[in-house]
Amino acid sequence: MSAHEQELHLGHQFEDLKQQIESYTIGMWIFLVTEVMFFGGLFTAYIIYRAKFPEGWVHGHHHLDWRLGGLNTLILLTSSLTMALAVRAAMLNKWKPQVLFLVCTVLLAFGFMIVKYFEYSKKFREHIVPGPLFAHKDDPGQELFMGLYFALTGLHGFHVLIGILVISAITIRTINMRRMRQDFIPVELVGLYWHFVDIVWIFLYPLLYLISK
């Protein structure tokens, strides 16, 4: 373990490795706070309009398949597990399991996006995308619900795409660059990001797919 840390590069602006790692982690958490506020605006809109159009929410959520949403929750939770195991492998300086777990995470993320693709295309076919072609024009609450559905899951899906890009880049660099294998910080930080994306979905799933009645 101690041999591992001596190989870690210590930036000249830091006192020691502990401070360096803590500084990176704090920076990531600050970024995650801005992300909470970013999604928070949409969640606030969701709460206010759900209070205003309760029937629209109940009608709107019938367009969503709770089984597909549950499958995606399962996929994201599993990808969080593989991500956590990748971070663990990186900390223990085992770069091969690290690459394996990162590849698993990216594959699961693609699985999530594929399920989303089928969900989205079904809604476009059935004209329940907000806009002039919306099939239930007499129910503004329902259109608003679908609008928030696409805004929330779209922004979340965009975060998944960014996650795929960053995790893939780190995986390729870990394979190609020996120097990257000593530094677990990039994996640790993208891990924090990935778990945050998972948490957003943990809230989106019951809020969008599991409305009773």
Add this chain to the structure above:
Amino acid sequence: MTNLHDEEHSDVVHAASVGSYLANYFALLGLLIITVAVARVDLGILNMYAAMLIAMVKTVLVVLFFMHLGKAGRLSRIWALTGIFFFLIMIGLNLTDYSSRHMDATSSPTQPQRGGEQPPAE
């Protein structure tokens, strides 16, 4: 404050055991099943509170055991709480505003003016 240079670096990396990650994962899966099961029972308004409570428990599990916030530094923890704090301020102030304006769906500007939907004149 002790001198950090004198400390062993073993607390710099904090890799938990594979078993603890798996246990956390299965706990999350269990909570997912509970969420779906509870949603299929009609509890009225309690459904949403139950779903949000379960989601918060899942969040705590992810934050503590996958993001290991408990082992992160004190400043990281303060920032995480800051996120929750300002999120609650945003929701709280907005709800205070909207709930005191007495707007309901019938007074919504999107409701009445829909061209060509007037009842035909007899």
